[in-house]
Amino acid sequence: MTSAVDVTVSREAGDWAEDADWLAERAALAALGATYDDADGPAELSVVLADDALVHRLNREYRGKDKPTNVLSFALTEAEEPDPEEGVPVMLGDVILAYETVAREASEQGKAFADHMTHLVMHGVLHLLGYDHESDDEAEEMEALETRLLATLGIADPYAANHQPPDQ
Structure with missing residues (x-):
């Protein structure tokens, strides 16, 4: 796992289980550990545990889609940006999950909630x-x-039975 990235998990809404913060951080760090180069310097990202109402509003305002979705990603950096000042963390962005949609999809797909949530955070x-x-x-x-x-x-291959990428 990468040590150069700080992952902040916040609970904004939804009926998230006690271990949701830990699951979100573990998933984010696993994805970062395989893809983020520590040589690029320190970075930060946030995972927001929300509900369908909040994600619906964000999806409508920023993506023009008037419905909730399972996960939204808001990148705060672009490849064209200049290199950050040495030692100053790069803000990678926010990952926002909608509790009701994640729970419904996990149930419909016969997946453990924790496994589906982990997949969506990584995604x-x-x-x-x-x-x-x-x-x-x-x-x-x-x-x-x-x-x-x-x-x-x-965690088993989430695409094995249902070959659809998570909504984005």
Whole structure:
């Protein structure tokens, strides 16, 4: 795991379990450990545990989609930005999860809530780091990475039975 990135988890809304903070941090650090180069310097990101109402509002305001979704990622850096000042953390962005949608999807897909949540946090963090699934090739690359990272945590391939990327 990477030590150069500080992950902050906050609870804004939703009926999240006690271990949700730990699960979110573990998932974010697992994704970062495989994709973020410590040589790039310190960085920060946040994971926000929210509910459908908050995510619905954000999805409508920032993406023009008038519905809740499972996870939103708001990257705060772009590849074209100049290198940050040495020692000053780069703000990678925010990953925001909607409790009711995550719980419903886990139930519908027959997955443990913790496993589905872990997958969605990883998915969101990978978006912050530039991964996407707009093309088939990008989707294959991102899904393969997610599957490999989840396996290191003992979580089954989330795409094995339901080949759909998380809503973004």
